[in-house]
Amino acid sequence: MKRDITSQAFKKQIITYPQNCDRMTEPPDTERYREWNAADSLLPLADGELQLWRFQLTDDAFFPGCANYLIPEERSRAERRRASRPREEFAVGRACLRILLGNALRMPPLDIVLKESPFGKPSVVNSAEHISFNVSHSKGTILIGLSRQETVGVDVEHIDAGIDILEIAQSAFTAKELERLKALSSLDERRRAFYRCWTQKEAITKADGRGLSLPLSSFEVPAAPAWHTPVLIYDPTGTEKHYFLSDIDPGDAAIGAVATDSPNCRILQLNFPLSRLSSHLVKQGD
Template structure:
């Protein structure tokens, strides 16, 4: 991939423009995002990195794929994960170790020597759809990310729509049939997936127990959380990192001012200049979401 996309949703700093408040303090930004296509890492390089970076469990998973395409996607995604977390923690890619929660949510395992560099143990979320990979990290709090392609097919889109709340289904039905309506479905779906991943509850969290209100031209304008959560502790971001690709980020943060995200595209061999996106405060909708026109 080349330069970061120009159509990302959210407030972004243009070239030469001031960054959001807090971006020039020298402190690590609250959120970092990496968007990487499988083609950004040649297959031969992915195989070589796997031999050096991946652990026994990861190599075992990779060996069980029947199709070479699926194996390559897995190798690229996990090379991306290890490379980005190495940049975040200062640990070599091959020395990173992971643990899982009882519900299967992955997290970094602290090294034997104690805390990571700077005392930070970043939370992370990795997702992929076809040849697209998205990774998010945050030094404090929790993060979930999701990415989907509009080319996933009519059947797949209609299937996920059935798990939406009544308000969300009404908003989808009000859209123009065809691709515009499918776009509404995937905007909601990626946000729901991102939130569920950040919570780490998996299928134990019914997707109709929480609801989003979206502006037609992009942006979350309201969030009704499940009964056991509060809307005010969450920030959401949606953007389109490539044509016909929809992505969403959910971050649990009490930060003031609003946190911001750095978006990098391509495999992270270096810290190329990122695009800066603001995660705005979402209107609380504990009494039920408004339906955007």
């Protein structure tokens, strides 16, 4: 479940950014992995790899074809979304997720059984192979992350110049994060910093799996540009958990982030051409 950025009521339980965790330096080939690469076909999901797929919706005509990759309950969920864009984002996102999972697990997409946790995070329940995945979408941009070993959380947000970022930050950010935000003199710089902080926090909560039940103000993120940057949170028993943040540039006036529980996974950013959403893609997973 995605948090509504315009409606916040979070409790304050501050967990500071770990002072003993040094920010990891970027490897020499980081920029190559940060580029979005065109994919003519679905790639095998390698161990130690996080595939991050990007979809840009430009044509409402894609929706009818996507319905062929949805089970009846998912088609009903799509139809209940009255606005065309949210309906299309859900349908295309879920259809493409099924295709990617089918490819990784070597199963027909419609045979995959997805079940949501009590906090709303879905998982595959009818495969002996473990796979972690997460989906986020905003105004026509869809991101899907998959990994065999690492826990994955992704978030994308389009910048909205009409919201009061300081009002939202008062309840969603820690005191230090709010102070850093207010210190920025340029409104554009402040707005981008807000969305960077927001997406980093959302990616962490989605990787952790507690989603909306984990207050954004209960832990601190760097807010500065991140690449495998460590962030400390606590689970309900008080046990420390570290996640590792990397910023993503989704393009089109959007900001994104991905979080995993491993500092060593290789992030591969891939464009998924929606024109190839056809039956021959499904057969690759058989």
